[in-house]
Amino acid sequence: MSHATPPTPIDASSSDEALPASLARTLRQFRMLEREDKMQALLGWSKKLEPLPERLAGLDRTAFTVPECQTRVDIFPERQDDGTIHFYADVNARQSPTVAAVLAITFAAVNDQPPAVTLALPADFVRLLMQDIGLGARESGLSAMIARLKRHATTVSASE
Numbered sequence: 001m002s003h004a005t006p007p008t009p010i011d012a013s014s015s016d017e018a019l020p021a022s023l024a025r026t027l028r029q030f031r032m033l034e035r036e037d038k039m040q041a042l043l044g045w046s047k048k049l050e051p052l053p054e055r056l057a058g059l060d061r062t063a064f065t066v067p068e069c070q071t072r073v074d075i076f077p078e079r080q081d082d083g084t085i086h087f088y089a090d091v092n093a094r095q096s097p098t099v100a101a102v103l104a105i106t107f108a109a110v111n112d113q114p115p116a117v118t119l120a121l122p123a124d125f126v127r128l129l130m131q132d133i134g135l136g137a138r139e140s141g142l143s144a145m146i147a148r149l150k151r152h153a154t155t156v157s158a159s160e
Contacts, residue, residue, distance in 0.1 A: 020117055023109035027128055038133050046097035049104040052076070052090045061090075068144030071096040073103075075145065077152035085118060085156055086111045087149060102129065102142050106149065118153035121146055 019027070030038055056076045064074040074090040087107050093100035106125075110118045122128070126142040 019120070019122070020109035020113070023105070023121075023125075026105055026108075030129060035133060042101040042133075043097050045101035045104045046093045047100075048108070049091070049093055049100045050088060050107065052088050056088055057090070064090075066141070066145050066148050069099065069141035070138070071099050071141070073099055073141075073145060075103075075148050075152070077149075077156070079156050079159075080112065083156075083160060084112050084114055085153060087152070098138055099142065099145070102126065103145065105129065106146065110149065110153075115153035115157040118149050119157070121150065 030041065033041060059076070061074045064076050066073045066075060071091060073096075076088045076090070078086045078088070080086060087103075087110065089100075089103045089107070091099050091103065106121070110121070123143075125146055126139055130139060130142070
C-alpha cells in the first residue's frame with residue numbers, strides 16, 4: 001500500500017495505521033514541529049486534561065497511583081455500561097504539564113472506546129511522542145502510565 005507521506009526515522013514496528021486515528025494524527029503533527037513548538041503544543045494539551053470528578057476525589061489512592069512517576073499521578077479507570085473505558089487522572093498540570101499533556105493526548109484517543117483500543121497502544125508510544133524533546137528522564141514514568149492504562153484495559157477485557 002502506498003503512503004502519501006515520506007518515511008520517517010520512527011521505528012517501523014509502530015505504524016500509524018495501528019494507532020487510534022486521533023493519536024496517529026497527533027504523532028504526525030508532533031513529528032513536523034521543532035522542539036520549542038512541541039513544548040508549546042504539550043503545554044496546550046496539558047490544559048485539556050479533564051478534571052477529576054468529585055466522586056473519585058475521595059477514594060483511597062493506593063490502587064490508582066503510578067509509583068514509577070516522579071510526579072504524583074493517580075489514574076482512575078471507569079468501565080462504562082457499554083463495555084468501553086473512560087480514564088481520569090489526578091495530576092497537578094501546572095507543576096507537571098508534560099505528564100498532563102501525555103495523559104490528555106492518550107485519553108483523547110482511548111476514552112469511551114473498547115479496551116482493545118487502549119491495548120493497541122504501542123509499547124514505544126511515549127518515545128514516539130517525546131522524541132527530539134529531550135525529556136528522556138521522564139520517559140520511564142510516562143511509559144509506566146501507559147502500562148497502567150493497559151493493565152486496567154486488560155482487567156476490563158477479562159471481566160467481559
